[in-house]
Amino acid sequence: MLIILYGGISDKANWKHQKMIEGDATCGYREYAKNYGCIIYMTLQSVKEPWEHSIIRPNDVVRFIKRYPDAIVWSVKHNVRKDNEILSSIGNKKVYYSCNSKNMYNNFCDISLVDTEERIRKNARLWFKGKNPEVWKPGKQEREFDYLLIGRRADKNELYFLNNLNKVKEKRKILWIGGKEYEKKIVTNHEVVCTDFISQDEVRKTIPMAKVGILFTELKIEGFPQSFIEMTMNGIPVVYNKNAPRNRFYFHNGNSFVCSKKNMIRAAEVLLVDRDPVRCRKIAVDNYSLEKSYKRILKCIR
Numbered sequence: 118m119l120i121i122l123y124g125g126i127s128d129k130a131n132w133k134h135q136k137m138i139e140g141d142a143t144c145g146y147r148e149y150a151k152n153y154g155c156i157i158y159m160t161l162q163s164v165k166e167p168w169e170h171s172i173i174r175p176n177d178v179v180r181f182i183k184r185y186p187d188a189i190v191w192s193v194k195h196n197v198r199k200d201n202e203i204l205s206s207i208g209n210k211k212v213y214y215s216c217n218s219k220n221m222y223n224n225f226c227d228i229s230l231v232d233t234e235e236r237i238r239k240n241a242r243l244w245f246k247g248k249n250p251e252v253w254k255p256g257k258q259e260r261e262f263d264y265l266l267i268g269r270r271a272d273k274n275e276l277y278f279l280n281n282l283n284k285v286k287e288k289r290k291i292l293w294i295g296g297k298e299y300e301k302k303i304v305t306n307h308e309v310v311c312t313d314f315i316s317q318d319e320v321r322k323t324i325p326m327a328k329v330g331i332l333f334t335e336l337k338i339e340g341f342p343q344s345f346i347e348m349t350m351n352g353i354p355v356v357y358n359k360n361a362p363r364n365r366f367y368f369h370n371g372n373s374f375v376c377s378k379k380n381m382i383r384a385a386e387v388l389l390v391d392r393d394p395v396r397c398r399k400i401a402v403d404n405y406s407l408e409k410s411y412k413r414i415l416k417c418i419r
């Protein structure tokens with residue numbers, strides 16, 4: 118059994134947590150909870166599933182965990198109170214993960230999961246995020262868009278890509294999920310469709326409408342972007358920054374083109390011609406499904 122302790126501790130509600138609970142925002146950890154155990158929000162949230170709990174008093178969380186001495190406790194995100202008042206008080210096997218490059222290691226846990234080989238320090242073990250292939254899979258939609266962008270902060274070179282795509286004379290059609298507020302900043306001769314920030318279910322339905330993904334983060338703080346997993350699970354190969362966080366479990370011949378920023382457009386056009394959606398999805402399922410990711414945690418903790 119897996120008990121996920123998500124985020125910090127507060128007697129107030131967290132709006133972001135509630136959006137994830139309601140399905141209005143994507144949260145990969147909830148898939149682990151649903152399939153392998155439960156998730157505890159230590160904030161005042163409204164929950165309804167049997168595998169989700171809102172417990173705000175640390176002593177009550179400890180009491181809950183002690184009912185399951187054989188469970189693995191997975192602490193997601195750094196929080197001092199959680200370390201001192203919960204993790205230090207239980208005898209379970211404990212795993213820690215930070216979603217970014219801050220506070221990556223936790224001495225209160227047996228192991229700390231990290232996204233890249235370069236981040237292996239102290240008690241760290243290399244890990245990879247997973248997705249359920251039956252949940253994240255293409256339907257029968259027509260792949261009407263040539264390129265796909267995902268992000269509402271425009272911090273992964275979305276505008277750079279769109280503005281530089283003018284080098285390509287043949288008309289391209291691009292879908293930017295979450296890019297609505299940046300519509301007026303786009304300078305391109307191509308057709309760009311921008312959506313508002315949409316729910317997880319809508320994201321799952323919309324992703325398979327595209328052929329090639331563009332995910333070109335330059336953020337040093339970045340953990341591994343789960344949109345890479347979501348796109349490739351749907352048979353969409355991804356153009357990825359060679360200087361961004363990488364992990365050997367994810368990158369394989371047929372699911373990505375890793376390149377420099379100056380070669381982004383060329384790489385995208387190559388993938389558009391050479392892509393193989395069936396092969397791309399098979400690579401994702403074979404290498405970073407939810408089940409394989411969970412088994413990796415079990416292997417690391419033993």
